[in-house]
Amino acid sequence: MTLTPDFLDGNAAAGDLEFLFGTDMTMASGRCRGCGEQMMLAQTHAYLGGPGMVLRCPGCEGVLLRLVHSPTQVWLDAGGLDYVTMPAPA
Amino acid sequence: MPIVSRGFHGRARDARHRLPPGQYETADFPVLSAGPTPAVDLDQWEFTVRTETGARHIWDWAEFMALPSQTKTVDLHCVTKWSKFETEWQGVSLDVLLEDVETSAEYALVHSYGDYTTNVPLEDLLDGQAWIAYRYDGEELPPEHGGPARLLIPHLYFWKSAKWVRGIQLLDVEERGFWENIGYHDYGDPWREQRYQGD
Ligand SMILES: [Zn+2]
Numbered sequence: 001m002t003l004t005p006d007f008l009d010g011n012a013a014a015g016d017l018e019f020l021f022g023t024d025m026t027m028a029s030g031r032c033r034g035c036g037e038q039m040m041l042a043q044t045h046a047y048l049g050g051p052g053m054v055l056r057c058p059g060c061e062g063v064l065l066r067l068v069h070s071p072t073q074v075w076l077d078a079g080g081l082d083y084v085t086m087p088a089p090a
Numbered sequence: 091m092p093i094v095s096r097g098f099h100g101r102a103r104d105a106r107h108r109l110p111p112g113q114y115e116t117a118d119f120p121v122l123s124a125g126p127t128p129a130v131d132l133d134q135w136e137f138t139v140r141t142e143t144g145a146r147h148i149w150d151w152a153e154f155m156a157l158p159s160q161t162k163t164v165d166l167h168c169v170t171k172w173s174k175f176e177t178e179w180q181g182v183s184l185d186v187l188l189e190d191v192e193t194s195a196e197y198a199l200v201h202s203y204g205d206y207t208t209n210v211p212l213e214d215l216l217d218g219q220a221w222i223a224y225r226y227d228g229e230e231l232p233p234e235h236g237g238p239a240r241l242l243i244p245h246l247y248f249w250k251s252a253k254w255v256r257g258i259q260l261l262d263v264e265e266r267g268f269w270e271n272i273g274y275h276d277y278g279d280p281w282r283e284q285r286y287q288g289d
Contacts, residue, residue: 006123047123051124052274077271077272
């Protein structure tokens with residue numbers, strides 16, 4: 001089984017993430033719980049346009065983060081990440 | 091296309107089709123994916139039904155192709171709000187695949203190649219309501235639309251019609267799938283606009 005990619009770079013998800021975290025996340029990096037790879041948001045693979053937004057690991061294609069917006073709620077699953085880190089504001 | 095024929099088609103369409111609440115009609119067939127498109131080799135393809143007792147029923151591609159198929163024309167309703175009328179599919183009814191499966195399960199979790207899953211009540215897979223489809227519009231089902239084979243369950247929102255289907259797990263207790271466990275509705279009836287949990 002081979003896989004054909006059809007994703008955007010993770011910065012395509014920056015707007016959705018800023019809505020959720022209240023700050024620009026393009027300088028954030030995180031580590032994949034599945035394979036241990038560490039990456040910046042821009043290096044992740046973003047699948048948009050479906051029922052929700054999915055960020056996947058460039059190393060193992062595992063799900064790092066999923067985000068769903070309804071008219072009244074936002075759901076976040078970041079269970080595919082060990083952690084997220086970003087520079088503290090100066 | 092001649093104008094006369096278009097007009098006639100348009101009237102026929104209006105008479106026969108309705109849009110569920112909140113939907114709009116599209117002539118396109120948008121491709122929505124939660125992950126990379128798997129290219130599944132037909133000589134490695136398998137479809138497995140696993141019951142709540144662990145019993146397995148497995149078909150390889152040749153065995154699956156030997157099953158009786160049906161051609162159905164159905165309307166599709168995607169939770170992202172597009173609906174597409176009169177799509178033609180060929181596939182094997184789940185009634186055929188589940189005919190010799192002994193189960194008292196009430197729920198099904200559908201599994202795909204890749205990591206996609208979706209949950210449906212078992213009774214919604216039966217009685218001529220669902221197919222494992224392998225041809226679309228007279229052609230082999232292309233990978234971006236779920237080929238070699240996908241679930242087709244047109245009375246529910248289209249995320250339930252799992253692309254690249256590889257099997258169905260029958261369960262006594264409902265387990266949520268990829269979208270259902272992050273906010274999407276467990277059942278997903280477009281006519282009751284069951285988009286999100288709580289709708
Ligand atoms: Zn990884």
